[in-house]
Amino acid sequence: MCDAAVLEKLEAGFKKLQESDSKSLLKKYLTKEVFDALKTKKTSFGSTLLDCIQSGLENHDSGVGIYAPDAEAYTVFADIFDPIIEDYHGGFKKTDKHPPKNWGDVDTMGNLDPAGEYVISTRVRCGRSMEGYPFNPCLTEAQYIEMMEKVSSTLCGLSGELKGNFYPLKGMTKEVQQKLIDDHFLFKEGDRFLQAANACRYWPEGRGIYHNENKTFLVWCNEEDHLRLISMQMGGDLGQVYRRLVTAVNDVEKRVPFSHNDRLGFLTFCPSNLGTTVRASVHIKLPKLAANKAKLEEVASRFNLQVRGTRGEHTEAEGGVYDISNKRRMGLTEYDAVKEMNDGILEMIKIEKEL
Ligand code: ADP
Ligand code: CIR
Numbered sequence: 001m002c003d004a005a006v007l008e009k010l011e012a013g014f015k016k017l018q019e020s021d022s023k024s025l026l027k028k029y030l031t032k033e034v035f036d037a038l039k040t041k042k043t044s045f046g047s048t049l050l051d052c053i054q055s056g057l058e059n060h061d062s063g064v065g066i067y068a069p070d071a072e073a074y075t076v077f078a079d080i081f082d083p084i085i086e087d088y089h090g091g092f093k094k095t096d097k098h099p100p101k102n103w104g105d106v107d108t109m110g111n112l113d114p115a116g117e118y119v120i121s122t123r124v125r126c127g128r129s130m131e132g133y134p135f136n137p138c139l140t141e142a143q144y145i146e147m148m149e150k151v152s153s154t155l156c157g158l159s160g161e162l163k164g165n166f167y168p169l170k171g172m173t174k175e176v177q178q179k180l181i182d183d184h185f186l187f188k189e190g191d192r193f194l195q196a197a198n199a200c201r202y203w204p205e206g207r208g209i210y211h212n213e214n215k216t217f218l219v220w221c222n223e224e225d226h227l228r229l230i231s232m233q234m235g236g237d238l239g240q241v242y243r244r245l246v247t248a249v250n251d252v253e254k255r256v257p258f259s260h261n262d263r264l265g266f267l268t269f270c271p272s273n274l275g276t277t278v279r280a281s282v283h284i285k286l287p288k289l290a291a292n293k294a295k296l297e298e299v300a301s302r303f304n305l306q307v308r309g310t311r312g313e314h315t316e317a318e319g320g321v322y323d324i325s326n327k328r329r330m331g332l333t334e335y336d337a338v339k340e341m342n343d344g345i346l347e348m349i350k351i352e353k354e355l
Contacts, residue, residue, distance in 0.1 A: 001041070001101045006050050010039050013050075013057035026056035026065030029083040037079055038176045043072040045138050052077055055197035061314075064272050066087065067197045070134040071259060071267050085264075085271050089330035090304060096331055098265035098275045103246045104335025112236035112282060112345050118332035118352065119236035119345070120283040120321060121184070124245045124338060125226040127268045127277040131257040135269045136224070144206025144222055154255045158289050162248050165211035166221075169204035181311075184232075184283075185215050187223040188311070194224055199269065216241075217248055225268050225277075227252075236282065242338055265330060275330030282343040283310065286348060288355035299351060300324060303344030324348070 014035050019029050030053070038049045047069035050057075056065020068074050082094040091226060092098070113119035116224050129135065130150070133143055152166035169177070180186035187211050194200055210219040220228040228253065231245035259267040265275035273279075288295045299309050308323040309315035326341040 005300065006048050007039060009054075010048075010050050013054070017057055017060065020060045020095060022056075022060035022062070022065070024056050024060065024062040024065035025084045025087055026053055026062065026080075027060075027273050028087070030080055031187040034079045038077055041076050043070055043076045043349040045072065045134055047073055047076075047138065049077060049080075051198065052080070052136055055193050058196040059193055062193060064270065066271060067137075067199070067269050068135060068267075069137040069198070071129075071261070074264060074267075074271075081271055085274065085330065086305075088151075088272050089275065092275075092328075092331040094183075097263050098330055099333055101265075101276075102333040102335055103249075104333065106243045106246050107239070108240045108344060109239040109338065110237075111201055112238050112342065113220070113349065114236070116235060118284050118286060118349050120285065121232060122233050122236055122238050122241045122280075122282050123184075123230060123232035124278065124280040125228055125230040125274050126245070126249060126279075126334075127266065128227040128229065128252075128256075129259040129267050129269075130226045131259050133226065134228075136194075136201070137197065137223075139201075139206075139222075141202045141205060144202055145214050146203075147226060148206045148208055148221050150256070151219070151227065152208065152210070154252070155219055157255065158248070158251060161244065162212055162217050162251065164210055164217065166208055166210040168208040170207070172204075180209065184311075185209070185211065185218055187204040187220055187228075189233075191224075191314075193314070197269075199224065217244055219252075224270065225273070227256075237339070238282075238342055242280075254353055273329060276332065276334045276337045278329055278334050279325045281308075281323050281325035281342070282340040283321050284324055284348075286344070286352045287320055287324070289348065290322060292316070296322070299348060300344070301327075304328060304340055305344045305348075 051069040053066050057061045086092055206222045208221045216233045218230040231241045266277045304327050305324050306327040310318040310321045326337050
């Protein structure tokens, strides 16, 4: 697209966003001043402000509304990324530096619900970007294929509990794909936030999932991020889930070089995932607390937690099952991000018991 057409789209989209009642962080921080300062800038990949914000311009119900088409966008468009990062991650300022990776003493994490009354399942995931490749909107079809081959051959070298197989999305039957999605193992298809961000080109080419036999260790390839490493299982044994993830990440990191930035930590497509990239969650039933959704949200945010629906972000709760996780991922260590979920969930269970 020529620059004049990009500018025209930007101006029209910005006007509509301003007139909307969008609650997104994009709307909150994209002032006229910031917009004017950034609207003609480009990264060396050729990414524009439109490439960063088109998802939020098209989807006014976005929570965040912005993605980095390439790593350089975080610096070139810092005037809009920095305040959004600060807001989302609970005060990570533009002068702050994300701490070095630290998984802490994995043996101190335990079971959130030994009696099995509230927690249905536990999951901890992190994201990684492969060094030498830009993010989704800038990848070529050849790069997608090359990356998936690298990921697949690397993971097939894992052993013990992590040993498994890689399944490309292309060629997978719709039944198998849907069953994996319904069982919460696989990413969904047709996410409109990612589509609008230009993150779904050549789909299903270059996308796939690796998992061990029990589906307790899984890796998503080229959905939102290059890699999502996931450990999950039924019940509330966060300790076991966490130890498995840490073992796996340490192993994979020896085999694949990942993009890391001194200030931002591990680099991801969405600014909400930067830093540790860790989202530790439980599927949980808290019927008394959840009888009042506003109250549930209020209590969760008191403990820096985020509430999602049963099928993940932008979905509704089914059968009273909520996905509750740590919200911030930056400015704290991996251990502390998981501990934040641990401590908050224990408090929420305590409140539920007292109601
Ligand atoms: P993310 O991968 O960023 O964490 P989503 O919110 O889209 O993104 O969730 C991805 C999938 O993981 C969804 O199917 C969701 O239901 C599932 N999931 C998340 N937390 C849990 C959990 N504690 N137990 C089981 N499934 C979970
Ligand atoms: C949105 O803005 O709602 C989507 N682009 C997804 C943002 C990721 N949200 C989050 O809370 N981690």
